[in-house]
Amino acid sequence: MIFEQIATGGCQSYLLGCDASHSAILIDPHLNQIDRYLGLAARDGLRIRYVLDTHTHADHFSAAKELGKQLDVPVVTSKLSPAPYASFKLEDGEILRVGNMRLKAMHTPGHTRDSMCILAEDRIFTGDTLLIGGTGRTDLPTGDPDQLYDSLFGRVLKQDPALLVYPAHDYKGRSHSTIGDEIAANPRLQKRDRAEFIAMMNQLNLDAPTHLTEALRTNMSGGKTVEQLLAEASAHVPFVSMAELAERVNRNDLGLILLDVREKDAFAEGHIPGARHLPRGQLELRVNSELPDPTQRILVACEFGRISTLAAATLRELGYTKAAALDGGIKAWRESGLPMTTL
Numbered sequence: 202m203i204f205e206q207i208a209t210g211g212c213q214s215y216l217l218g219c220d221a222s223h224s225a226i227l228i229d230p231h232l233n234q235i236d237r238y239l240g241l242a243a244r245d246g247l248r249i250r251y252v253l254d255t256h257t258h259a260d261h262f263s264a265a266k267e268l269g270k271q272l273d274v275p276v277v278t279s280k281l282s283p284a285p286y287a288s289f290k291l292e293d294g295e296i297l298r299v300g301n302m303r304l305k306a307m308h309t310p311g312h313t314r315d316s317m318c319i320l321a322e323d324r325i326f327t328g329d330t331l332l333i334g335g336t337g338r339t340d341l342p343t344g345d346p347d348q349l350y351d352s353l354f355g356r357v358l359k360q361d362p363a364l365l366v367y368p369a370h371d372y373k374g375r376s377h378s379t380i381g382d383e384i385a386a387n388p389r390l391q392k393r394d395r396a397e398f399i400a401m402m403n404q405l406n407l408d409a410p411t412h413l414t415e416a417l418r419t420n421m422s423g424g425k426t427v428e429q430l431l432a433e434a435s436a437h438v439p440f441v442s443m444a445e446l447a448e449r450v451n452r453n454d455l456g457l458i459l460l461d462v463r464e465k466d467a468f469a470e471g472h473i474p475g476a477r478h479l480p481r482g483q484l485e486l487r488v489n490s491e492l493p494d495p496t497q498r499i500l501v502a503c504e505f506g507r508i509s510t511l512a513a514a515t516l517r518e519l520g521y522t523k524a525a526a527l528d529g530g531i532k533a534w535r536e537s538g539l540p541m542t543t544l
Contacts, residue, residue: 203219204218209234211370213229214231215326215367216241216247218242219300223246225248225249225250226251226277228254229254229328229369231263232262232263235268235271250299251275251289253265253277254276254278254282255329256328257283257315259313260411262412262420263419265286269286279308279315279316283422284421286423292306294307307357310349311344312328312337312349313342316352325380328368329369330352331353331357332370333366333377333378333387334373336387337349338405346402358383365379366380434510434513437514438513439525439526440526443533446459446500455500457497460501460502462508470543481511481512485515485519488516492521498523498525499524499525500524500526501526501527506530513525
């Protein structure tokens, strides 16, 4: 087996390749690492044939949909996954063939309803069902401590003690463990009585993941993240530096339309000299009357430089082909001591 483990903070992804055919599968990919996965596959001479998520992630954004689309390969999940972009859903016990490798699906609900582990040769990819020195939490949507108890003590921990454990998360820099080591030393697995285990899981009182709502929305539906929208907009929008704009302001000759897309109160409290006001929420409805000449150069500004990027991309889609965004926001302009004016 050709094997790569890729860490993104505490998130763990795995690239498995067949020695003979160089066909590969990518397990639990992170949206921020797409180029890295493709680079590793190219370096190792692998062709990714499948992308697999062990469960619906609640703490980060899965790259499964995007990679499935880019590579034109199936997205593999449990049969219970809600993801509409998953075209290959595995039943418990079914085997996925990747070249000469055989990957067996083991349905292990508890952390989430759609959790599954993947058995592959001498190792098991446990998702968030079993972690190194811990287990997946059960207090997030579709989590169930009673089901997790059955998945762990009735299935996962009955595997060969020598089996290598590769989880979807580890926050202490550890790469893997074994079933035997986890049975012996994992604190949560010492609660072998069902009632005691369930009580322990219900009393963990863990903080919610930072991106819980957005991660569940995108991973369950296939919708885009805010960062994806910004990245797509940035790819089609040129930027103008604050230094260049400051020079134009200082010589009192902007030579373009400076469009401030913040709300009315923010604009009134302070804006860049010469700026015109058009709130982002009214842009599409007022653009024809406010910006009658689509050939003019337009520079869009906002407080932090994010909404202005989206607004400039919208203007370019509407035919304002010389629209650009300020590289940085009005907050950075103000903190740099550059000139401001008020109404």
